[in-house]
Amino acid sequence: xxxxxxxxxxxxxxxxxxxxxxxxxxxxxxxxxxxxxxxxxxxxxxxxxxxxxxxxxxxxxxxxxxxxxxxxxxxxxxxxxxxxxxxxxxxxxxxxxxxxxxxxxxxxxxxxxxxxxxxxxxxxxxxxxxxxxxxxxxxxxxxxxxxxxxxxxxxxxxxxxxxxxxxxxxxxxxxxxxxxxxxxxxxxxxxxxxxxxxxxxxxxxxxxxxxxxxxxxxxxxxxxxxxxxxxxxxxxxxxxxxxxxxxxxxxxxxxxxxxxxxxxxxxxxxxxxxxxxxxxxxxxxxxxxxxxxxxxxxxxxx
Amino acid sequence: xxxxxxxxxxxxxxxxxxxxxxxxxxxxxxxxxxxxxxxxxxxxxxxxxxxxxxxxxxxxxxxxxxxxxxxxxxxxxxxxxxxxxxxxxxxxxxxxxxxxxxxxxxxxxxxxxxxxxxxxxxxxxxxxxxxxxxxxxxxxxxxxxxxxxxxxxxxxxxxxxxxx
Numbered sequence: 001x002x003x004x005x006x007x008x009x010x011x012x013x014x015x016x017x018x019x020x021x022x023x024x025x026x027x028x029x030x031x032x033x034x035x036x037x038x039x040x041x042x043x044x045x046x047x048x049x050x051x052x053x054x055x056x057x058x059x060x061x062x063x064x065x066x067x068x069x070x071x072x073x074x075x076x077x078x079x080x081x082x083x084x085x086x087x088x089x090x091x092x093x094x095x096x097x098x099x100x101x102x103x104x105x106x107x108x109x110x111x112x113x114x115x116x117x118x119x120x121x122x123x124x125x126x127x128x129x130x131x132x133x134x135x136x137x138x139x140x141x142x143x144x145x146x147x148x149x150x151x152x153x154x155x156x157x158x159x160x161x162x163x164x165x166x167x168x169x170x171x172x173x174x175x176x177x178x179x180x181x182x183x184x185x186x187x188x189x190x191x192x193x194x195x196x197x198x199x200x201x202x203x204x205x206x207x208x209x210x211x212x213x214x215x216x217x218x219x220x221x222x223x224x225x226x227x228x229x230x231x232x233x234x235x236x237x238x239x240x241x242x243x244x245x246x247x248x249x250x251x252x253x254x255x256x257x258x259x260x261x262x263x264x265x266x267x268x269x270x271x272x273x274x275x276x277x278x279x280x281x282x283x284x285x286x287x288x289x290x291x292x293x294x295x296x297x298x299x300x301x302x
Numbered sequence: 303x304x305x306x307x308x309x310x311x312x313x314x315x316x317x318x319x320x321x322x323x324x325x326x327x328x329x330x331x332x333x334x335x336x337x338x339x340x341x342x343x344x345x346x347x348x349x350x351x352x353x354x355x356x357x358x359x360x361x362x363x364x365x366x367x368x369x370x371x372x373x374x375x376x377x378x379x380x381x382x383x384x385x386x387x388x389x390x391x392x393x394x395x396x397x398x399x400x401x402x403x404x405x406x407x408x409x410x411x412x413x414x415x416x417x418x419x420x421x422x423x424x425x426x427x428x429x430x431x432x433x434x435x436x437x438x439x440x441x442x443x444x445x446x447x448x449x450x451x452x453x454x455x456x457x458x459x460x461x462x463x464x465x466x
Binding site: 005011038055112113194 | 325
C-alpha cells in the first residue's frame with residue numbers, strides 16, 4: 001500500500017451547536033476541516049490526500065440530525081445518516097426513491113455513520129445523493145458567523161471536490177420542495193459488485209404526469225459520474241416536456257443526455273461504456289419514474 | 303496541538319477512563335489500549351468488515367471511527383457477546399455448527415453484524431441476510447455457510463423467544 005494506515009495528527013474540536021461549529025470554523029479558517037460521518041474523510045487522511053491541522057467533529061451537533069415535514073416540503077439535517085434516511089417513514093411517503101438510493105449505498109456499517117451532508121459536501125461525481133436530490137429541486141442551507149443563505153443544490157457543485165460553500169460556511173440542512181401531484185422519481189446506478197463499490201454511472205429521473213393531456217408534464221434528469229460534477233441534462237429534459245410517453249421519446253432524451261454529459265475514461269470504465277450506460281440508464285429511469293407517475297394519475301392518486 | 307484528551311469509553315459494559323490523542327481510531331484503541339484483539343485489523347479502509355463492532359447496538363467499522371467520537375456510547379466487541387465464560391451466543395453457536403468459521407478472521411465482524419441485523423429483523427429472508435452482510439469479506443467459506451448460519455441463528459432465537 002502506498003499510504004500510511006494511521007491518521008495524521010490533528011486538533012479535534014467538538015461543538016454542540018451550529019453556532020459553536022460556525023465560530024470554530026471561522027476561528028480556524030483555512031486549516032480546519034468539518035468532519036461529518038468521516039467514512040470518506042478518514043480514508044483521505046489515512047492516504048495523506050488531506051492533512052488538516054484541525055478537525056471539527058459535527059456528530060455532537062444534535063440539531064443537525066433530523067428529518068421533518070415543513071411548510072412547502074421536507075427538511076433533512078446535514079448530519080442525518082443514510083441509515084436514518086432509508087428507514088424514514090416520512091421520506092418513504094414523499095420520495096420513496098430517496099430511501100432506495102440511500103439503501104444502496106455502501107454497507108449497513110457505512111450507512112450507520114455516513115451522512116447526507118458529507119455525501120453532498122464531498123462534491124465527488126461518484127456520490128449517489130446529489131443526482132436524485134437535484135431532480136427534486138433541493139435547496140441547501142449554508143450557515144456561517146456572517147449569517148445564513150440558501151442555494152439551489154444544482155448551483156452547489158463548482159468543480160471536482162469543490163462546492164460553492166465559502167471556507168467559513170457549513171452545510172446545515174437540505175430542503176426538498178413538496179412533490180407535485182402525479183409525479184415519481186427513480187435513481188438507477190451501475191456498479192460492479194452491487195455493494196461496497198463506487199458507482200460507475202448513475203441516472204436520476206423525476207417525471208410529473210399531465211393528467212388532463214395524458215402527456216409528460218415535466219421531466220428532470222440528473223447524472224452521477226458523467227462529468228466533473230453531478231449535472232442536470234436540460235436539453236434532454238426539455239425534449240420530454242409535453243411529449244407522449246413513448247419509447248421514441250425516451251430514446252431521443254437518452255441521446256441528448258449522452259451529448260450533454262462529459263464522462264471520462266478511468267480504470268473503472270471507458271468513456272464509451274459510460275456513454276452506453278447513460279443511454280440505457282436514462283431510458284430505464286425515465287420509464288420507471290414515468291410509469292409510476294402515470295399510474296398515480298390514472299388512479300387519481302396524487 | 304492538544305495531544306491527549308481524556309476519553310471514557312464503555313466497552314462490553316465496563317467503563318474505561320483513557321487519555322488518548324484524537325487521531326486514533328476506535329479499532330486502534332480497542333486493540334492496543336484495551337487488548338481486545340478479537341476486533342480484527344485488516345484493510346483499515348472500510349472495505350473488509352473485519353473490524354466491525356457495535357455502537358449503541360448498530361454495526362460500524364471501527365477503523366473509520368475516531369475513538370473520541372465513541373465517548374458516551376455503548377460499545378460491544380466480540381469479547382462481550384457471550385454472557386458467561388464458556389457459553390456461546392446463539393449466533394456464534396450457529397456459525398460453529400454450520401461450518402461458517404474456517405480461518406476465523408472475518409468471524410467476529412460477521413457475528414456482530416449478524417447480531418445488529420437480527421436484533422432489528424428477527425425473521426429475515428436469505429436475500430435480506432445477503433444484503434446485511436455485503437460489507438464483509440470472507441476468503442474461506444464462499445459465504446453460503448455464513449448465510450446459513452445467520453438464518454439458523456434467527457430460527458434458534460425465534461424458538462427461544464416463542465411462547466411455550
